[in-house]
Amino acid sequence: MAPNITRAPTEVFFEEETVAELQPIEKKPKYVSRIVWRNVVIFSYLHIASLYGIYLAFTSAKWATVIFAFFLYQMTGLGITAGAHRLWAHRSYKAKWPLRLLLVILNTIAFQDAAIDWARDHRVHHKFSETDADPHNSNRGFFFAHVGWLLLRKHPDVKEKGKVIDISDLKSDPMLVFQKKYYALLMPLMCFILPTVIPVVCWNETWTNAYFIPTILRYIFTLNVTWLVNSAAHFFGNKPYDKYINPSQNKSVAIMALGEGWHNYHHVFPWDYKTSEYGNYTFNITTAFIDFFAKIGWAYDLKSTSEDMVKKRVERTGDGSHDLWGWGDKDQTQEERDQVMMTYSSAKNQ
C-alpha cells in the first residue's frame, strides 16, 4: 500500500514544478574592489601639503602656531576618543549635555565624518571584526586597514551585515542629528576655516603657515594616528587577553592616540570606558579626561570590567604576556598571593 503522503518534504521534484524553480540559489557576484579616485586625489594632496607643513613648522612658523597645532591635535583627538569612540560608538559611559556639546564641537573640528556614521562603522568593525563585513578588515593588509578602505567602495557585506546593527540611540540624539544634517557647513568652517583664521588674527601668523600647519598638518597627523589603531594596533603587539584575534596591545599607538592603543583589551571588553585594564593616565589621557568630567558630574555611569572577569579571560585565552613581572608585582591580587602553592616553604622556620 502506498504511503499516505500528499506532499513530500522539500527537494522532491514534482511534475508541475518548473526547472527554473529548482535552480540553486543564485551565487553572489564576485566582489571586485572599486577605487574612488576623488578620495585618492584629495588624500594625496593633503599628505603632500602636510609634508610642506612640517617644513614650514621648522623654518618659518611662530611658536604659538606650532603649539596651537599640537593643542588642536589633542583636543580634536578627544572629540574622537572620548566622543565618537567611547561615548557614541560603545556607550561605555554617559554624558550630560554640556559635555556632549563640547565633544560634538571637537569631533566636528576633527573631520572624521559625522559621529553617527563613524560610530555605525565602528560598531560594525567590532561586531564583524576581520571579516569582509569589517569596514577596515585588517586581513586585507596593513595599507587597506590604515587608509586603503577610505579609497575604495565598501565591500557589499559591510552594508549588508551593517544593517543588523542598531543605531537608533545615535539617531535619536538631537546633537548628533544636528551635526550630521549641517555637516557640509559646520565641518569646513570648524576644521579648515577657523584654524586658519585664528593664528592670523590672534598672533599675526602668515596665511601660509596658518593654513599648512594647524589646519592641514594637524588634520592629517590626527587622521594617521587614528588610522594606526586600525592598522598597527591590529598587527603589532602582545595579546594578553585573547591570542586568537588580531587586535594587539601597542604602547606607541596608545601614546599617540590618547590611550587607544590597548586594542587587544578593547576588542575583548569594548564596553570598558578606559579601553584598557588599568586606569594609567600616562598612556591614557582620554581616561583622565572622562574621569575629570565624572568628578564634576558631567560624565556618569562609567563602565569597567571586574578584575575577576579580566583574570579569567587572561587565563583562558591570553598569550601569556599579561604584564605581571612575577611574585610581588603591585598588580598581583591578594587572592593570587593567598592561594599560592608553596613547596619547601620556609614559613615554619620564620
Ligand code: ST9
Ligand atoms: C576617517 C574615519 O578617516 C576614520 C575612522 C577610523 C576609525 C578608527 C577606530 C579605532 C578606534 C578608535 C581610536 C580613535 C583614535 C583617535 C586618536 C586621535 C588622536 N553599516 O560610506 P558609504 C550603507 S574619515 C550599514 O558612502 P561607499 C548605507 O546605506 C576621513 N550600512 O559607502 C550608506 O548610506 P547612508 C574624512 C552602511 O559608497 C551607504 O551604504 N572622510 C555602512 O562604499 C553608502 O555608504 C572621508 O574622507 C555600515 N557600516 O563609499 C570620507 N556603511 O550613509 C571617506 C555604509 O546614507 N569615505 N552603509 O546610510 C568615503 O568617501 C566613503 O565612505 C567610501 C565608501 C568611499 C570609503
Ligand code: ZN
Ligand atoms: Zn572600539
Ligand code: ZN
Ligand atoms: Zn579594532
